[in-house]
Amino acid sequence: MEDFPEKSVILIEEDTGLAKSIYAQYIAAGAASAGKHVFYVTARDAENIRSQMTRLRILPATGFHIEEMHGTDPDALLDLLTSHSKGDLVIVDAFPFYFLDIPLAGFRDAISRLIAVAKTGRIFLLLIDRGILPQRHEVLLRAMADGVIQITTVTEGDKVKRYLNIPKMQGAQLLEKMLPFTITDEGFLIDTRERHG
Structure with a gap:
């Protein structure tokens, strides 16, 4: 979390799957252990998330x-997110779920509202599966966000490999490569080794 710009809205996206949720849960655990208040909003069952974080040994006390x-009322979500004063880090797991039927102008206004609240000292992580929202909504969200983190899954032979790509992050020098990662009992492990040859 220390690498995220302060007072920001960050998009974490993948084609489909739970890697983005697990990544966000690791970020949440790190933030909570650093004394930050984390507010995790989800359309999923909260007990399943607690169980998953317990299995990964990252559930903060x-x-x-x-x-x-x-x-799926976007106004109810925005009211919850913008009025909740205890969240230094606010995570919305399955952000598109709440904006399925909203026109582009209303979606732009919703993102602008989150950005305005972020500027008061909070970080928002918005988790999305690509392709759920209309393409113009996704493009607008990427353009308005302070940072974009993409999780890509590639099949190579009989193996599945996952990569982290950061095409946009305010105030950071961008990497010129995608970072491979794995999720094991030991954690969310990003492979930063340089390969030669």
């Missing part, structure tokens, strides 16, 4: 709150 929100 303090500073971490999960809120289930199953309705």
